[in-house]
Amino acid sequence: MRAAWVARVFLASALCLLGGVAFAHGVGEADQQFLTNSAGAQVMPFIYLGAKHMVTGYDHLLFLVGVIFFLYRLKDVALYVTLFAVGHSVTLLSGVLGGLHVNAFLIDAIIGLSVAYKAFDNLDGFQTLFGFEPPQKAAVLIFGFFHGFGLATKLQELSLSQEGLVTNMVAFNVGVEIGQFLALGAILIVMNYWRRTASFLRHANVANVLLMTAGFVLTGYQLAGYVME
Amino acid sequence: MTTDVSQAASMTRKQLIVSTVVAIAVAALVLFVVVLPAEYGQDPTRIGRLIGLQQMGEAKVTAEAQVGGEIAHAHDRKYRTATIEINVKPKEELEYKAVLAKGEPLLYAWKAAGGSVYFEFHGEPTEGKWPKGYFRSYEIQEKSDAAQGSFTAPFTGQHGWYWRNLTEEPVTITLEVAGYYTKISRIGS
Numbered sequence: 001m002r003a004a005w006v007a008r009v010f011l012a013s014a015l016c017l018l019g020g021v022a023f024a025h026g027v028g029e030a031d032q033q034f035l036t037n038s039a040g041a042q043v044m045p046f047i048y049l050g051a052k053h054m055v056t057g058y059d060h061l062l063f064l065v066g067v068i069f070f071l072y073r074l075k076d077v078a079l080y081v082t083l084f085a086v087g088h089s090v091t092l093l094s095g096v097l098g099g100l101h102v103n104a105f106l107i108d109a110i111i112g113l114s115v116a117y118k119a120f121d122n123l124d125g126f127q128t129l130f131g132f133e134p135p136q137k138a139a140v141l142i143f144g145f146f147h148g149f150g151l152a153t154k155l156q157e158l159s160l161s162q163e164g165l166v167t168n169m170v171a172f173n174v175g176v177e178i179g180q181f182l183a184l185g186a187i188l189i190v191m192n193y194w195r196r197t198a199s200f201l202r203h204a205n206v207a208n209v210l211l212m213t214a215g216f217v218l219t220g221y222q223l224a225g226y227v228m229e
Numbered sequence: 230m231t232t233d234v235s236q237a238a239s240m241t242r243k244q245l246i247v248s249t250v251v252a253i254a255v256a257a258l259v260l261f262v263v264v265l266p267a268e269y270g271q272d273p274t275r276i277g278r279l280i281g282l283q284q285m286g287e288a289k290v291t292a293e294a295q296v297g298g299e300i301a302h303a304h305d306r307k308y309r310t311a312t313i314e315i316n317v318k319p320k321e322e323l324e325y326k327a328v329l330a331k332g333e334p335l336l337y338a339w340k341a342a343g344g345s346v347y348f349e350f351h352g353e354p355t356e357g358k359w360p361k362g363y364f365r366s367y368e369i370q371e372k373s374d375a376a377q378g379s380f381t382a383p384f385t386g387q388h389g390w391y392w393r394n395l396t397e398e399p400v401t402i403t404l405e406v407a408g409y410y411t412k413i414s415r416i417g418s
Binding site for chain 2: 125210
């Protein structure tokens with residue numbers, strides 16, 4: 001019985017991950033070409049790039065799924081997503097402005113860990129294993145800081161010119177929030193539908209184990225990249 | 230998540246440990262069997278080669294290590310060379326450009342004798358759909374008396390130099406070019 005359950009989790013996570021892991025996540029070559037050739041303030045292009053980065057950024061999206069997994073009230077969703085947005089905006093803006101160059105592999109590894117952390121937290125893992133749970137709001141804010149550093153490294157890859165830097169960076173940040181809002185909408189629709197089914201609570205634990213697995217794979221993927229760099 | 234009422238039944242301590250260990254094990258398996266071979270061409274388990282992923286990763290790694298595009302390609306066009314002397318009067322500005330098809334190379338070297346010049350190496354397309362007035366700048370130097378290099382045309386068009394004599398004396402520019410251009414000439418007057 002237990003063995004069958006373990007086998008099912010194992011099989012499901014393997015299948016799920018095979019499908020989703022093999023995309024590189026940076027800025028597209030054509031987008032980069034455009035930006036390298038253009039100087040000055042480019043409001044709409046940077047808004048678009050920020051939104052595109054978020055909507056196609058499975059690491060940020062998996063973290064969001066983890067964060068809102070058990071948030072049923074829209075008020076709570078808004079609160080936590082705001083904390084996340086404040087967190088990543090602070091480090092995105094200060095990282096780019098301060099010319100802070102963090103290693104993209106290490107930051108992305110931490111972002112992977114944030115996914116695993118949130119999934120483990122959703123399983124009530126800290127309470128069950130250690131008898132205490134780190135404050136959730138603080139965790140989302142702090143991981144938001146790390147996600148922001150990740151966004152900053154992506155923006156810095158675009159070899160930004162000093163001309164129009166602040167405008168472009170703010171536009172990128174606005175785009176990130178728009179992208180997050182759109183992605184969140186889609187995630188919430190699916191989650192709400194799923195929550196209404198009788199099987200939700202039965203599958204919630206398995207889903208979070210899968211989420212944790214995905215987080216570990218992302219972490220390993222980035223750490224391996226760091227080692228081989 | 231103690232504040233939420235409708236939450237999944239908590240796992241027992243044992244279930245939680247098993248789940249976490251399984252998650253780590255699956256992650257490690259996926260990482261070593263799929264991700265490392267496919268992304269980095271590293272195949273510690275030898276399974277990557279069997280399922281054809283390692284080759285993909287290797288191709289990715291070798292492609293990154295090399296310059297893009299073709300290394301060698303045959304040219305149908307006639308190979309041309311030219312050495313051109315260009316006299317630029319004090320404060321005069323002029324343009325010399327070569328007509329090159331997309332992807333065709335040009336080797337160039339020029340020297341200005343008698344003074345320094347401002348230059349912009351640039352090109353504008355002559356066929357295809359482009360925004361009105363489109364040109365692309367390859368290199369700008371505010372004050373210079375020589376430049377040399379190799380160039381591959383990013384699009385079919387006229388590619389060359391805008392020079393401006395910065396001095397009150399005449400300057401003679403000696404331009405040497407070699408490559409698969411079809412024509413090189415002064416633009417305008």
